[in-house]
Amino acid sequence: MNRRARVPLAAILVAAVAVAFFVLPLVGLLQRAPWSSLGDDLTTSQARAAIRLSVICSLWSTALCVVFGVPLAWVLARVRFPGRSLVRALVVLPMVLPPVVGGVALLAAFQRNGGLLGEWLYDWFGVQLTFTTAGTVLAETFVAMPFLVITVEAGLRTIDQRYEDAAASLGAGRWTVFRRVTLPLVAPALYAGAALAWARALGEFGATITFAGNISGRTQTVPLAVYLLLDANRGVAIALSLVLLAVSLGVLVALRDRWFGGLRDARG
Amino acid sequence: MRRTLALVAVAVAAGVCVGVLGALPASAAKPPNVSGAITVSAAASLAPAFTKMGADFQQRNAHTTIRFNFAASSALVAQIQGGAPADVFASADRATMAALVSGGQVTAHPVNFAANLLTIVVKPGNPEKVTSLANLRSVGIVSLCAATVPCGKYAAQVLSRNHVSISTDKITLGQDASATLAAVASGDADAGIVYVTDAKRAGTTVQTVKIPASRNVLAVYPIAGLAPSQNRALANAWVRYVTSRAGQRTLRSFGFLPVPTAA
Amino acid sequence: MLEADVSLRLGALDLDVRLAAADGETVAVLGPNGAGKTTLLRALAGLVALDRGRVVIDGTTVEDPLAGVYVEPEFRSVGIVFQDYLLFPHLSARENIAFGLRARGMPRSEARRRADEWLARVGLADHANDKPGALSGGQAQRVALARALAPEPQLLLLDEPLAALDVGIRTELRRELRSMLDGFSGARILVTHELLDAVALADRIVVLERGQVAQAGPIAEVAERPRSRYVADLVGINLLHGHADGHEVSLDSGGTVVVADPAHGDVYVAVHPHAVALHRHQPEGSPRNVWLGRVRATDLLGDRMRVHVSGVVPLVAEVTPAAAAELDLHDGVEVWASVKATELSVYAV
Numbered sequence: 001m002n003r004r005a006r007v008p009l010a011a012i013l014v015a016a017v018a019v020a021f022f023v024l025p026l027v028g029l030l031q032r033a034p035w036s037s038l039g040d041d042l043t044t045s046q047a048r049a050a051i052r053l054s055v056i057c058s059l060w061s062t063a064l065c066v067v068f069g070v071p072l073a074w075v076l077a078r079v080r081f082p083g084r085s086l087v088r089a090l091v092v093l094p095m096v097l098p099p100v101v102g103g104v105a106l107l108a109a110f111q112r113n114g115g116l117l118g119e120w121l122y123d124w125f126g127v128q129l130t131f132t133t134a135g136t137v138l139a140e141t142f143v144a145m146p147f148l149v150i151t152v153e154a155g156l157r158t159i160d161q162r163y164e165d166a167a168a169s170l171g172a173g174r175w176t177v178f179r180r181v182t183l184p185l186v187a188p189a190l191y192a193g194a195a196l197a198w199a200r201a202l203g204e205f206g207a208t209i210t211f212a213g214n215i216s217g218r219t220q221t222v223p224l225a226v227y228l229l230l231d232a233n234r235g236v237a238i239a240l241s242l243v244l245l246a247v248s249l250g251v252l253v254a255l256r257d258r259w260f261g262g263l264r265d266a267r268g
Numbered sequence: 269m270r271r272t273l274a275l276v277a278v279a280v281a282a283g284v285c286v287g288v289l290g291a292l293p294a295s296a297a298k299p300p301n302v303s304g305a306i307t308v309s310a311a312a313s314l315a316p317a318f319t320k321m322g323a324d325f326q327q328r329n330a331h332t333t334i335r336f337n338f339a340a341s342s343a344l345v346a347q348i349q350g351g352a353p354a355d356v357f358a359s360a361d362r363a364t365m366a367a368l369v370s371g372g373q374v375t376a377h378p379v380n381f382a383a384n385l386l387t388i389v390v391k392p393g394n395p396e397k398v399t400s401l402a403n404l405r406s407v408g409i410v411s412l413c414a415a416t417v418p419c420g421k422y423a424a425q426v427l428s429r430n431h432v433s434i435s436t437d438k439i440t441l442g443q444d445a446s447a448t449l450a451a452v453a454s455g456d457a458d459a460g461i462v463y464v465t466d467a468k469r470a471g472t473t474v475q476t477v478k479i480p481a482s483r484n485v486l487a488v489y490p491i492a493g494l495a496p497s498q499n500r501a502l503a504n505a506w507v508r509y510v511t512s513r514a515g516q517r518t519l520r521s522f523g524f525l526p527v528p529t530a531a
Numbered sequence: 532m533l534e535a536d537v538s539l540r541l542g543a544l545d546l547d548v549r550l551a552a553a554d555g556e557t558v559a560v561l562g563p564n565g566a567g568k569t570t571l572l573r574a575l576a577g578l579v580a581l582d583r584g585r586v587v588i589d590g591t592t593v594e595d596p597l598a599g600v601y602v603e604p605e606f607r608s609v610g611i612v613f614q615d616y617l618l619f620p621h622l623s624a625r626e627n628i629a630f631g632l633r634a635r636g637m638p639r640s641e642a643r644r645r646a647d648e649w650l651a652r653v654g655l656a657d658h659a660n661d662k663p664g665a666l667s668g669g670q671a672q673r674v675a676l677a678r679a680l681a682p683e684p685q686l687l688l689l690d691e692p693l694a695a696l697d698v699g700i701r702t703e704l705r706r707e708l709r710s711m712l713d714g715f716s717g718a719r720i721l722v723t724h725e726l727l728d729a730v731a732l733a734d735r736i737v738v739l740e741r742g743q744v745a746q747a748g749p750i751a752e753v754a755e756r757p758r759s760r761y762v763a764d765l766v767g768i769n770l771l772h773g774h775a776d777g778h779e780v781s782l783d784s785g786g787t788v789v790v791a792d793p794a795h796g797d798v799y800v801a802v803h804p805h806a807v808a809l810h811r812h813q814p815e816g817s818p819r820n821v822w823l824g825r826v827r828a829t830d831l832l833g834d835r836m837r838v839h840v841s842g843v844v845p846l847v848a849e850v851t852p853a854a855a856a857e858l859d860l861h862d863g864v865e866v867w868a869s870v871k872a873t874e875l876s877v878y879a880v
Contacts, residue, residue, distance in 0.1 A: 107454075107455065111455070111456055112456040113391065113456060118456075128408070128456060130409075130455060130456035131408075131409045131440055131455075131456060131457065160617070162613060162617050163617055163619060165573075165576075165578050165604070165611075165617075166611065166613060166617045166619075167619075167630070167634070168578070168603070168604040168605045169576050169578070169604050169605075169607075169609055169610070169611045169679075170605075170610075170630050170631035170634055170678070170679075170682060171605050171606075171631050171634040171635045171682060172605055172630070172634040173605050173634075176634055180630070180634075181619060184621045185620070185621060213409070213411075213440030213441075213451060213455070213457070214414075214440050214441040214442070214443075215409075215436070215437060215438070215439060215440045215441070216436050216437070216439070216441070217436060217437050218437050219440070220441070227443060228414045228416065228441060228443060229416075230343070230346065231340070231342040231343050231345070231346045231416055231417075232342070232414075232415070232416030233416075
């Protein structure tokens with residue numbers, strides 16, 4: 001056998017340990033699952049409310065991430081302004097911040113009593129974001145947007161800017177260029193970024209429980225429900241965990257070719 | 269490459285040795301003074317009191333270390349049943365302790381050592397003008413402990429005893445007493461039901477609205493040493509300290525009530 | 532028609548070019564890499580702003596920094612054929628061509644119809660629905676040209692339109708490009724580094740070196756009287772520089788030549804390689820221009836051999852391989868070179 005083709009045994013063993021590290025907890029979860037009562041567990045009113053809320057909030061959050069994140073990604077990729085790298089670092093910050101810390105920070109900004117903006121919002125408009133579904137969406141958007149911005153910015157950077165020059169020379173205004181040239185070319189990165197953001201929003205716990213609280217039917221998403229049910233009704237907790245696991249796995253499998261291929265495709 | 273492997277092997281062996289040595293019990297014979305370290309798992313509402321008592325205890329007994337693990341009693345029971353290494357368990361209600369008793373995980377019959385009442389907490393200045401439990405129906409957000417946690421069970425009891433029901437979309441659930449309090453003290457919850465001791469600890473960040481004793485629910489706290497403990501002597505010493513006059517005095521200073529004699 | 536005075540600084544490049552092209556005229560811009568050819572085109576298109584100067588297309592000033600005039604690229608009537616075509620990869624050939632029409636407000640069906648007409652004109656009607664990835668180099672070039680011409684621009688800019696093609700089809704496409712350009716009524720600026728493209732497609736030539744115009748004029752004139760090393764190398768003739776006094780020119784390289792036409796002052800002396808005769812021994816007889824040199828290198832180009840001779844008069848001579856063999860020419864060998872005075876072209880710098 002060709003010496004170069006042989007993989008060192010040591011590497012394989014260590015890799016196998018690493019794979020086991022990831023697989024074991026998932027297998028344990030599957031093994032503990034109350035398969036016989038799964039249907040009943042998932043249709044309890046608490047479970048249904050949590051699932052419904054998770055879906056609605058994560059979708060809203062993803063929409064906000066796209067609406068606000070794409071222009072931000074565009075500015076970061078195309079406009080040279082002083083302090084650009086600082087802005088980029090700030091945008092990435094929620095990715096490295098512990099989610100609970102993110103929740104505390106959101107409170108500092110949006111709390112009704114003493115929040116930087118929150119107090120003003122409440123005094124002038126009677127708007128309270130804490131303990132509301134909107135608050136859950138806000139917290140999820142806070143942690144998920146960086147994923148979208150980073151992915152889309154990277155995608156934009158790989159697009160040859162001369163395509164946009166060509167479009168301009170053909171008479172297309174800025175918006176037309178964006179709509180008919182830039183957006184279609186960055187679409188793969190956009191889908192990947194949106195999927196990542198959605199998965200992140202779906203699984204968010206620390207920021208939402210800190211900022212939006214734990215109100216059944218209003219802010220109690222699946223992760224929060226699981227947390228409360230751990231001691232009370234572990235069966236339902238595991239059933240709900242399985243739902244999240246299945247969804248996350250689904251997203252990752254669907255994206256498996258797109259992780260970086262999608263960014264390369266955007267080159268056109 | 270070989271040398272690196274050898275070094276790694278030596279390091280791993282050393283680590284294992286240290287770990288084994290550390291896990292050995294402090295001593296076989298029982299000296300007149302207790303020593304060593306124990307872990308006390310206690311309900312969240314006991315945190316400030318037990319922390320102070322732990323400091324006092326360690327000061328009185330040299331060579332002892334008391335480590336605390338505060339969380340909701342129900343969560344602690346799940347941990348202990350799952351094999352978490354704890355030496356003493358102090359619960360916020362007797363039902364939660366009963367689960368361990370029936371499982372044979374306590375060394376001796378639990379001892380009731382403190383009692384607590386519930387109170388309503390509101391924002392300083394009482395802007396929503398809350399005077400009774402009934403008012404809680406009409407404020408914005410009410411912070412309660414989750415129903416599976418002792419303080420949540422007590423809150424449910426006090427509400428049903430007073431024929432007050434709050435719609436669920438206005439209730440934010442805390443996973444333990446501390447979180448429930450925090451929602452009112454530093455969060456945007458308008459009111460909450462917590463232990464009297466919690467309200468006391470929160471100081472000026474909240475204002476209390478008293479629930480009359482006749483309409484209130486009494487929480488009784490039991491404590492017990494755990495069977496799997498590696499240092500039963502120290503564990504028992506702690507339990508004795510908690511029920512001693514010094515311990516009880518400290519508990520009182522934090523707002524806990526003495527155990528009713530009829531309990 | 533185009534009248535441009537482009538003056539700008541971009542990075543290390545200092546561009547300062549005066550350029551004009553009449554309707555129907557093709558001006559070729561030649562130059563080495565980094566000379567600023569592409570930057571010049573981008574400036575004319577409005578993709579790069581001028582520091583000073585003016586760009587006037589068909590009488591309308593589209594850019595004048597001093598007067599505060601700057602027309603955005605999308606409002607200038609300029610068609611561009613880019614070096615690698617830059618066809619929109621997500622659109623079909625038809626949609627690519629229709630892009631400029633739709634961008635200017637034409638309804639989709641009308642634009643597609645026009646695009647189909649163009650596709651027929653360039654012989655690609657069967658490829659209307661193909662994406663650029665499915666097209667060959669030559670097909671893509673034709674689509675790119677059609678896309679640029681469809682909106683009927685006033686000015687057409689071509690950036691090395693044949694560079695991306697294989698040598699084999701380049702000749703055929705050069706011919707096609709010629710006929711397409713003949714059908715376009717506006718002015719054209721063609722950037723290339725191939726003299727052959729300039730000769731086939733352009734009427735005038737502008738040679739750009741390091742951002743400045745080194746030489747400009749009709750191709751024949753430039754080719755015959757190069758004024759820079761770059762052009763001389765491009766055209767393939769020898770260029771020498773010296774000081775003339777009547778019929779004698781003392782060259783910078785040290786030698787002296789006798790020329791047929793008298794001249795005075797700073798001059799260039801040009802001579803075709805095939806007019807340089809090589810001898811192993813000093814020739815006797817008439818040629819007054821005879822020098823001793825050494826063979827520096829030899830290149831075999833098809834059926835000709837180019838011999839680089841160093842010495843007081845450094846020259847490249849072109850001989851047949853047979854002659855080279857006969858003379859036993861190889862590196863380091865001493866040779867005598869001779870040129871008739873009438874073969875030397877002298878002109879003022």
